[in-house]
Amino acid sequence: MQLPAKDREKLQKMLRIGAEQAASTLNAMLRSPVELSMPEISLLRRHELTKLDIEEGEQTSSIVSLGFKSNLSGTALLVLPQESATRLVEILVGGRSINTAEKVIHIAAITEVGNILLSGLLGAVANELHRNLVYTSTPTYVEDRLLHLLQRDLADPEALLVLAHAQMQTPGLQIQGTAVLLFHEVLF
């Protein structure tokens, strides 16, 4: 199933604006260049989620999610493979390693990074569309596979989803992550 070309272009432009804001913010946090891929847009049902090509590595990812509603309603997610999440936290706490007993530091740091990047992404989209987005909860942190998380949270197997994602990476720091926007309904 395909989105009409006009809607696909609108969504791509929107995510591009949002992802550029997120990448710029990440750049400021890490003081390192951030490369951004062209956003990809998918229109699919729950059982088709396996077709998604999102880099996660071998382990579970650190995933921060932020729900939103308005004319646009859905969830924004930041997906960080574990190695990237660990590296990111080490940089944010001044270069020292975080051991497993300090897991609370890892979770707090990644949750706040997710909050800043996803709020930036969604805020840029809202400003572009002259809309006001309401966040439905504070950011939530989980360690899971993205596919598993999406399949678990999407109750209706027949519901049609619009999913947009763009990859960010900092070649100098070996950190990569994916910004995902999942729209439950899209009304332009």
Place this chain on the structure above:
Amino acid sequence: MSNILVIDDSWFQRANLRAILEEAGHQIIEAENGRIGLLMAVKHEPDCVLLDVLMPEMDGITTLRKIREQKLAMPVIMVTADIQKSTEQECLTLGAQMVLHKPIDPDSDTLQKAIGLALEG
């Protein structure tokens, strides 16, 4: 030196703000949500409040409204990841002195300058 109340649900963000502000010689008290922050604002009457927007229990906009309803006149600086123009306008209309967007660079003087301006009135 000023007494500054930092209201933010993120422990990580509070720790960052504390480090920046203590280095500048300020005394810091912290609250993890707006409900506790409002109680602390009434009890301690800090010179300035740094207030996050998206928080559990009581969000920053409700907290700001209640601070002004209680006739507390200290300057409030919003420190938020929410970059929506509508959010910024609402905060300023409700009496915030200014809105700063996260992340706050620890090596820049943005935060100290904002606090200095807010305290000058």
